[in-house]
Amino acid sequence: MLIIRRRVGERIVIGSNIEVTVASATKKMVRLAIQAPKGIPVLRGEVHDAVVAANVAASEGMIELEFIDDSSDGEDEASEESHDSD
């Protein structure tokens, strides 16, 4: 991992089209100004992680979902099936 010291107002450039400028800094917090092309998402790390977790969970719980989706919305189908079994 690359670690760089920067002063307020200084920039780093990632690739040819992403720029990160240190806008301000205190002892506990830095404010970064980020310029990236459209289509390159810039996310806070914890938000990114939350979306990854939601995506992973959704792709893993599918069988259960099939069942719950049917029972929550398919009342008509369920009663038809019970008649068929008579």
Next chain:
Amino acid sequence: MIRIEGTKFGAVEVDETAVIRFPNGLVGFPAETEFVLLERSGGKLVGYLQSLRTPGLAFPVMDAAQFDGYPEPSLSELASGAGLPTDDLAVLVIVSVNPQTKLLQANLLAPLLVHVASRTAAQCVLDPQRFSATHTLADPIALAKARMEAAKARLAEGDAAAKVAAGA
């Protein structure tokens, strides 16, 4: 036709023209750039976004049109930020089951924008202060009441099969 073996739905055949491309993949799945929508009838789901690259990977999705005033900012703004054309867009949200409540929940934080004509898409991330990745789709009390009413109605009909189901 493209044939995908070993999906959660068995072998699936889809037309090449049905492929939806996510140039940047999904968040956390950057290599998953090609999907097809396997449609599903009944229930709230539109279907499953099935990966072409990974047969075992699919995401259940529903149409976001039912959520009033969603998404925010406007579709065209989001599309422009995601590098998509700003017209002819559809919005899907990924659905999952809440492990505690067992209710359906939708990921409103990160909708899927699909440019219908070009079948190009992107997963956008909205304001986390406003939208949840685990938005519950049904009020649990309303849902429980609805189920109880349905069970009562079936019992009143004297349907033996329904009695078993309601008792379970």
